[in-house]
Amino acid sequence: MTAAVTYEAIKTCKQSGARLGRVHTPHGTIETPTFMPVGTQATVKTMSPEELKEMDARIILSNTYHLFLRPGHELIREAGGLHKFMNWDRAILTDSGGFQVFSLSDMRKITEEGVHFRSHLSGDKLFISPEIAMEIQNALGSDIMMAFDECAPFPAEHDYVKKSLERTSRWAERCLESHTRPADQSLFAIIQGGMYEDLRRQSAADLTSLDFPGYAIGGLSVGEPKHLMYDVLDYTVPLMPANKPRYLMGVGSPDALIEGSIRGIDMFDCVLPTRIARNGTTMTSQGRLVVRNAQYANDFGPLDPECDCYTCRNYSRAYLRHLIKADETFGLRLTTYHNLYFLQNLMKNVRQAIMDDRLLDFRDEFFEQYGLFNN
Numbered sequence: 001m002t003a004a005v006t007y008e009a010i011k012t013c014k015q016s017g018a019r020l021g022r023v024h025t026p027h028g029t030i031e032t033p034t035f036m037p038v039g040t041q042a043t044v045k046t047m048s049p050e051e052l053k054e055m056d057a058r059i060i061l062s063n064t065y066h067l068f069l070r071p072g073h074e075l076i077r078e079a080g081g082l083h084k085f086m087n088w089d090r091a092i093l094t095d096s097g098g099f100q101v102f103s104l105s106d107m108r109k110i111t112e113e114g115v116h117f118r119s120h121l122s123g124d125k126l127f128i129s130p131e132i133a134m135e136i137q138n139a140l141g142s143d144i145m146m147a148f149d150e151c152a153p154f155p156a157e158h159d160y161v162k163k164s165l166e167r168t169s170r171w172a173e174r175c176l177e178s179h180t181r182p183a184d185q186s187l188f189a190i191i192q193g194g195m196y197e198d199l200r201r202q203s204a205a206d207l208t209s210l211d212f213p214g215y216a217i218g219g220l221s222v223g224e225p226k227h228l229m230y231d232v233l234d235y236t237v238p239l240m241p242a243n244k245p246r247y248l249m250g251v252g253s254p255d256a257l258i259e260g261s262i263r264g265i266d267m268f269d270c271v272l273p274t275r276i277a278r279n280g281t282t283m284t285s286q287g288r289l290v291v292r293n294a295q296y297a298n299d300f301g302p303l304d305p306e307c308d309c310y311t312c313r314n315y316s317r318a319y320l321r322h323l324i325k326a327d328e329t330f331g332l333r334l335t336t337y338h339n340l341y342f343l344q345n346l347m348k349n350v351r352q353a354i355m356d357d358r359l360l361d362f363r364d365e366f367f368e369q370y371g372l373f374n375n
């Protein structure tokens with residue numbers, strides 16, 4: 001079976017399970033481990049494609065659920081697909097919609113066939129099935145499509161999670177069957193199983209018995225303590241094929257990106273950096289810095305003295321605070337640009353540390369400087 005997306009292993013870190021690799025797609029190659037900026041509604045909020053390229057972002061996310069509701073996948077198909085519609089000629093991954101249905105809409109009813117729900121925008125009654133999720137993503141023309149799944153809530157009873165993962169496995173098979181498998185699109189499956197090792201094993205066995213080009217770990221970053229997420233990774237990652245991309249969904253804090261990379265994850269995504277930027281919270285080499293706070297009113301130094309991004313080279317904390325307080329859009333653009341650049345730079349340093357077989361040392365140094373040992 002030809003896959004449009006392939007994984008090239010480059011090196012495994014001698015200190016940990018981390019690995020250097022490349023994900024090859026029809027819209028370019030991604031050095032891994034990598035962080036993927038989220039562009040939910042066909043835009044990474046306040047960023048232009050040129051600015052994303054400037055920081056060497058190779059792949060972004062968009063959301064099947066949101067684009068299905070607005071402007072509709074048929075309109076985007078008519079526009080020539082999502083790459084053309086949003087003027088982004090690098091790679092795009094679309095989440096399948098399952099997570100958004102559960103996190104955004106109410107009146108949802110899960111059946112074997114699919115999920116009935118109300119639009120969070122109009123209140124209209126809508127329905128998404130594995131087949132419809134594939135139809136939408138085919139219309140969008142994303143390079144990486146995600147199988148339609150249910151992300152079990154946290155906490156959830158063992159019996160509920162077991163029934164849910166078994167349905168997700170049946171849905172994944174239906175996605176594979178219905179996916180017209182155009183030469184330039186690849187479908188990743190999503191491993192579920194909650195916080196239960198036996199269920200993670202069952203889900204991984206179900207899905208790896210089917211030939212997907214890549215596998216994601218879902219059902220995490222849903223409110224569980226971080227140590228629990230790392231435990232799940234410790235026993236789930238080894239169940240995933242070593243010759244295919246491993247994608248941890250919804251994870252994007254600096255510590256979790258490092259810990260996930262140590263455990264062999266290749267791809268991450270999260271709205272965190274762009275979301276917190278819009279309320280004036282930034283990620284800096286000295287830890288989180290809430291630049292809208294009064295203490296920065298007369299601070300004419302750069303946001304992060306160790307960062308060489310456009311924001312840190314040209315503007316002061318005082319100016320950023322003024323813009324955010326004055327609700328000036330340019331302020332949101334500057335903090336967003338910095339946060340995304342910070343994570344792109346962090347992942348570049350993670351890849352270098354893997355190359356130098358020193359990722360565990362890098363983690364200790366980063367945690368020390370970022371102030372992560374005292375929380």
Ligand SMILES: O=c1nc[nH]c2cc3[nH]c(NCCN4CCCCC4)nc3cc12
Pocket residue numbers: 095096098099149150151152190217218219220221222249250251270271272275
């Ligand atoms: O199991 C999943 N299947 C499909 N998509 C997913 C997306 C996810 N996103 C998250 N977590 C996002 C957490 N994020 C943190 C920053 C604030 C907004 C929420 N878990 C996920 C699980 C899944």
